[in-house]
Amino acid sequence: AQSVTQLDSQVPVFEEAPVELRCNYSSSVSVYLFWYVQYPNQGLQLLLKYLSGSTLVKGINGFEAEFNKSQTSFHLRKPSVHISDTAEYFCAVSLGITGGGNKLTFGTGTQLKVEL
């Protein structure tokens, strides 16, 4: 079975500073990787996904992530954050097209708090 680890439960950062949210996964087969954002009392919004191809994936709101197969990581980055980026961020994995029915396994989330 696959699993996802988000080591940082909270990441405080000043506005306009860069940020990296870490995500590591474990799986014995190929996977798809995702980052979602959740604002308070709301559902999840997809930021970006890696299915195949280029390992650098660009998403919405200026976020990007890089798939590193050797390190089994999919870290999320943004060069300059804004107050409005304050939210909970979830990394998720699903098995590749060969199995799993696209069920998502989520990490425990990282609370990004952007301060003035």
Added chain:
Amino acid sequence: GAVVSQHPSRVICKSGTSVKIECRSLDFQATTMFWYRQFPKKSLMLMATSNEGSKATYEQGVEKDKFLINHASLTLSTLTVTSAHPEDSSFYICSARVRVAGSYNEQFFGPGTRLTVL
């Protein structure tokens, strides 16, 4: 496009009563819907997968008689929490997707329902 709604957004009920939560795909037909539960400051835990016209598949540890799921149409799935107790209080989120064999099918998430059992 790809909007998923949930109703109600918040519900408070007394212990022992049943509560129904609706999940609708507004602009697409969802062959599969997923139900998740999220505890405060915790991740989302998949409860069950429902395919239109068939019985739901529950994850290990989820009581199917307590959390009744019905996916009667391609745009509607319902989750009924039967004989609710305070420990059932949680944030319930659904997602929906169109299943196309041989390709990745994105899940679109609803806004969630906050259930509080007194």
